[in-house]
Amino acid sequence: MDLKHKKVMITGGSAGIGKALIKELITQGVKDFAVIGRSQDKLNALTEEFEEVNFILVPGDVSKLNAIENFVKEVSNNWSHIDLLINNAGVVSADSLQEMTDEDIVDQININLTGLILLTKKALPLLLKSDEAGLMNISSGLGYIAKPFYSVYAATKAGVRHFSEAMRRELIFENIHVMTVYPTATDTDMMSSAKVDQMDSPELVAKKSVDGLLNKEINVILGGEQRIKDIDTNFNHPLKIDKSVKENYEAYKERTEAHRAM
Template identity: 75%
Template sequence: MDLKGKKVLITGGSAGIGKALLRELISHGVNDFAIIGRSQDKLDKLKKDFENINFILVQGDVSQLSDIERLVKEVDKQWGNLDLLINNAGVISTGSLQTISDVDIINQININLTGLILLTKKALPLLLKSEEAGLMNISSGLGYIAKPFYSVYAATKAGVKHFSEAMRRELVFENIHVMTVYPTATDTDMMITSKIENMDTAELVARKSIEGLLNKDIDVILGGKQRKKDIETNINRPLEMDKIAKERYESYRDKTEFHRAM
């Protein structure tokens, strides 16, 4: 895939992994970006940080259908087509299921999964106009291996995994490459309230993601050989992962006690 001249839409593209993806794509010759984010200040900063880039900036929330439709309408009005959709926006609220608020449960599902699905649906007519399109969904390592105290977040990210697989097979006769990215813990604002150390950088995730896109990979799994080994164990010998979770239970509880980025 030649990225020069591509028109790219990124959700949550004004910070964290989304902004790192923007930088990485710029280094590959992309000049046209549509970005949706909840913070107008962060969106305005993009124009200052990237003065020579053409932006469609929409302040909005992907959990709101009206905002999704407004975004797609603006992209259609200004571009008429779309080459790459990156569903990156996400939130997290951890803890035992009994302690996560009902509002946080609903919002995690709506932002991480429902909004992702609806935006993909609404943007598909524009992607189908592209001669060479891509759909990149950002899941999580927790979408493969669920851990205690991440029940809702892990469920949404597993949903992203299966949605991507279904869309890849549904679009098998279309010129749209569908891929999924599975980051480990990444050093972004989303992780400030966690107690996790030795995290990946957003730049690493972005670089690996775009490398995967250019290679037409369907999955980009961060975390090295050990993560892939753990995934294999989780699929084929899940009780072994249950045992590990039991041994690390107190550590998981400690690290997730105050982890919330909504």
């Protein structure tokens, strides 16, 4: 896939992994980005940092249907098509299910999964007009291996994984490459309240993601060979993961007790 002159539509592109993806795509020759985000200031900062880029900047919350429709409308008013849709926006609230607020449950589902599905639906006509298109969905390592205190977040990210798989097969006769990215803990604002060491950089995640796109990979899994082995263990011998969690339960609880980025 040649990314030069491609038109890219991205959610959550004003910070973290999303912003790193924009940087990486610029190195591949992309000049046109449509970005939706909840902070107008962060959106405006993109134009100052990347002066050579043509931006369509739309403030909005992807948990809201009207914001999604407005985003697609703004893009349609400016472009005849899009070549790459990146569903990157996400939030997290770690807690036991009993203690998690109803609002945090609903918001995680609406932003991480429902909004992603709805935006894909609304943007699909624009993707289908591209000669060579891509759909990149950002899941999480927790979408493969669920951990305690992340029940809702893990459910949304597993939903992203299966949605991608279904769309890849639904669009099997179309010229749209569907792929999913599974970051591990990444050093972004979203992880600032979690007690985690040795996080990946957002730049690494972006580089691996774009390389995966160029190579037409369907899954980009961060975390190295050990993560691949753990995924296999979780699928074939899930009680081994249960045993490990039981032995480290208090550490999981301490590490996640303040982790919230909503």
